[in-house]
Amino acid sequence: MxxxxxxxxxxxxxxxxxxxxxxxxxxxxxxxxxxxxxxxxxxxxxxxxxxxxxxxxxxxxxxxxxxxxxxxxxxxxxxxxxxxxxxxxxxxxxxxxxxxxxxxxxxxxxxxxxxxxxxxxxxxxxxxxxxxxxxxxxxxxxxxxxxxPCLGCKDQPCLEACPVNAFTSNVYRVDQCMNYLLNDTGTSCRRQGCEARRACPVAREFTYLLPHAKFHMDAFVKSHH
Ligand code: SF4
Ligand code: SF4
Structure with a gap:
């Protein structure tokens, strides 16, 4: 090292x-x-x-x-x-x-x-x-x-997982995402982090711990409040 x-x-x-x-x-x-x-x-x-x-x-x-x-x-x-x-x-x-x-x-x-x-x-x-x-x-x-790894990822589950289709035509619709996050604090995105990110099969062993994911999500929501 x-x-x-x-x-x-x-x-x-x-x-x-x-x-x-x-x-x-x-x-x-x-x-x-x-x-x-x-x-x-x-x-x-x-x-x-x-x-x-x-x-x-x-x-x-x-x-x-x-x-x-x-x-x-x-x-x-x-x-x-x-x-x-x-x-x-x-x-x-x-x-x-x-x-x-x-x-x-x-x-x-x-x-x-x-x-x-x-x-x-x-x-x-x-x-x-x-x-x-x-x-x-x-x-x-x-x-x-x-x-x-995205090149060989036929089904692209990351795109399917977003409940409000915030990723369309290679653009991230942050307004769409944020409306969803602000309107319901009980959604799985708010509790455990972005569902699109969680759906990716690559490097799953490095998925953020729940309190870590929630920390970032809370900070993200706060920054747009
Ligand atoms: S699920 Fe992961 S590997 Fe597949 S396209 Fe999305 S980011 Fe790439
Ligand atoms: S946080 Fe939830 S709503 Fe926002 S992009 Fe990720 S999956 Fe979609």
């Missing part, structure tokens, strides 16, 4: 992808006169960080945006320790192009349900922050490619 992976482990975080940086990637410099050369995308695979996060001060003190504040603390600490720079998907506007970076790692591909599908974790992953370095970190392979 690399030094970085060793440092991520106690937080339940994982290296979800790595990329070499070129000019058009819009990655901020690590520091003055230190342009970024490699970016590591850090996040959770399944509920890997949930037990750590739910016992953290950020979660327990009951203030707004506990996961963003936890990510900030952990990301900044690791960046200082490793001599890199932490970059966060929620800092903005303007927001930095995390999804383009994710694609460039070669570890994720598009799915029909407006989420990336990851080579190992399927739909059950999320990015918490990125770490930028001015030198290539030796231990990580650069971009790798994988074949999308």
């Amino acid at each position: 690399s030094q970085i992976q060793g440092l991520l482990k106690p937080h339940g975080l994982l290296l979800l992808g790595a990329m070499r940086i070129s000019g058009e990637d819009r990655v901020p410099d690590v520091a003055e006169s230190r342009p970024a050369r490699q970016l590591l995308l850090i996040g959770n695979g399944g509920s890997s960080f949930w037990q750590v996060f739910r016992h953290s001060p950020e979660f327990c003190e009951g203030l707004a945006d506990p996961l963003d504040r936890w990510s900030k603390r952990v990301g900044e600490t690791l960046a200082t320790e490793l001599g890199g720079r932490a970059i966060f998907p929620f800092d903005g506007p303007p927001y930095l192009p995390f999804l383009s970076w994710a694609r460039k790692t070669g570890q994720v591909l598009a799915s029909p349900v407006s989420m990336f599908i990851h080579a190992k974790f399927g739909l059950w992953h999320a990015y918490r922050f990125a770490l930028a370095f001015s030198e290539q970190q030796d231990d990580f392979p650069a971009e790798a490619e994988f074949k999308s």
Whole structure:
């Protein structure tokens, strides 16, 4: 295990992808006169960080945006320790192009349900922050490619599962989804997370734990209230 992976482990975080940086990637410099050369995308695979996060001060003190504040603390600490720079998907506007970076790692591909599908974790992953370095970190392979499981998924149960057909013609109708979520707090989407995501047969072993899924769902609904 690399030094970085060793440092991520106690937080339940994982290296979800790595990329070499070129000019058009819009990655901020690590520091003055230190342009970024490699970016590591850090996040959770399944509920890997949930037990750590739910016992953290950020979660327990009951203030707004506990996961963003936890990510900030952990990301900044690791960046200082490793001599890199932490970059966060929620800092903005303007927001930095995390999804383009994710694609460039070669570890994720598009799915029909407006989420990336990851080579190992399927739909059950999320990015918490990125770490930028001015030198290539030796231990990580650069971009790798994988074949999308969606290509061989004939029945596409993810699309069938949404009770309000929020995914039509490759567009996510967030208004349709949100109306449904706001009008009935007892639906299975509200209690256990998005049914479309849960219907995917890929990487089922990484399905979020129920309290973790509900945490995200509550935050999602609150952000549109
Ligand atoms: S259910 Fe099939 S099409 Fe939908 S995300 Fe999963 S693998 Fe892709
Ligand atoms: S949360 Fe429920 S209503 Fe919204 S997209 Fe997912 S399955 Fe559809």
